[in-house]
Amino acid sequence: MGIIYNTVLSAFRAEELNYELNDDKDVFSMIFDTENGQVTVKLIVGEDDGYFGVVGYPPTTVPLKQVDRVYAILNNMNKSSVLPFWVVEPESGELSLRCGNSVSDGLINEKMVIELVYGIVELIDNQLEGIMKEIYK
Numbered sequence: 001m002g003i004i005y006n007t008v009l010s011a012f013r014a015e016e017l018n019y020e021l022n023d024d025k026d027v028f029s030m031i032f033d034t035e036n037g038q039v040t041v042k043l044i045v046g047e048d049d050g051y052f053g054v055v056g057y058p059p060t061t062v063p064l065k066q067v068d069r070v071y072a073i074l075n076n077m078n079k080s081s082v083l084p085f086w087v088v089e090p091e092s093g094e095l096s097l098r099c100g101n102s103v104s105d106g107l108i109n110e111k112m113v114i115e116l117v118y119g120i121v122e123l124i125d126n127q128l129e130g131i132m133k134e135i136y137k
Helices: 003-014 064-079 110-136
Strands: 027-034 037-046 051-057 085-088 095-102
Touching: 003 027, 003 037, 003 051, 003 110, 027 110, 037 110, 051 110, 064 085, 064 110, 095 110
Parallel strands: none
Antiparallel strands: 027 037, 037 051, 051 095, 085 095
8 A cells, every 4th residue: 555545544543543444445434423413534545646535424414405505505614715615415415524635745644634534523513503504594
């Protein structure tokens, strides 16, 4: 495996995080308990592209009849932040918060990985209630 995979693996072991790894060994999956429920996190390793991404899924979906309304809410939230960004899938109402990082010349470390994973979880936990209030007001 490459430097991104090895760094992610080392970071997760140092933090004693429980994770599952897919058969291709390029997607780490974890679940975190938060005040607003369980957040699922996927960390995607793209060794060939020099990239890793973190996608967090809150413990709820958007009702399909509210998806168009959520586009506007998320668009306003995304305008105020370069990274990460919120996405809602129009067919399923699935919400996610996504962030990616290019890794050039092996410039990746455990701290970067852990801060990105925990940052996604924290943002979901902090912003989800506000999103849901906007949907149902």
